[in-house]
Amino acid sequence: MWTFGKLRSFEKLFKSYWFKVYDMCCYYLKETEMAKDLTQNIFLDLWERRVNFESRVDMEKYLTRCSKFQVLNYFRYARRIELLALEDMPEQHTANYLRPDLQMQYKEIEERIERQMQKLSEPARTVFYLSRREYLSYKQIAERLGISTSTVEYHISNSLRTLRRELL
Numbered sequence: 001m002w003t004f005g006k007l008r009s010f011e012k013l014f015k016s017y018w019f020k021v022y023d024m025c026c027y028y029l030k031e032t033e034m035a036k037d038l039t040q041n042i043f044l045d046l047w048e049r050r051v052n053f054e055s056r057v058d059m060e061k062y063l064t065r066c067s068k069f070q071v072l073n074y075f076r077y078a079r080r081i082e083l084l085a086l087e088d089m090p091e092q093h094t095a096n097y098l099r100p101d102l103q104m105q106y107k108e109i110e111e112r113i114e115r116q117m118q119k120l121s122e123p124a125r126t127v128f129y130l131s132r133r134e135y136l137s138y139k140q141i142a143e144r145l146g147i148s149t150s151t152v153e154y155h156i157s158n159s160l161r162t163l164r165r166e167l168l
Helices: 007-029 032-049 056-088 100-119 124-132 138-145 149-167
Strands: none
Touching: 007 032, 007 056, 032 056, 100 124, 100 149, 124 138, 124 149, 138 149
16 A cells, blocks of 8 residues: 655655656647646645545656646636636726737627527526626616516526536
8 A cells, every 4th residue: 555644655656756747738728837836736736635545647647637637627717717817807898908919808708708698598697797797886786677576586507507517
């Protein structure tokens, strides 16, 4: 059994496998600095959890899976941050402040969002539109449509969940 609860064992593991894990992260990311960070995260997690392995093969499989998951999580996080940054920009002038390549990406994302919004059922589409396009508060939407604020919250959360699922 491979156990890494002791510092010396962990050092040996770290020295033996750090470059292999880093190389795998680099392969998927194509970015050396972020690959180093993710590799460090993998080994830090391994140390903190004091993972035990039955064999060397199990350990290598574990490190391979960790590398893939770390990279996938990084991409998910980066994509989420990108979408949040676009959400926070002022609607009217957003594309004007971006480089041409980013302007095109922004327009594509806007079109995808608009297509997905059209697929929402009523009254979710109307509630979502009033919230995100007309910038009305939940209370204002509830008053305008004659529904409760909890119904507005329900429609907004379902709409966001649907949009996230379709766009990410």
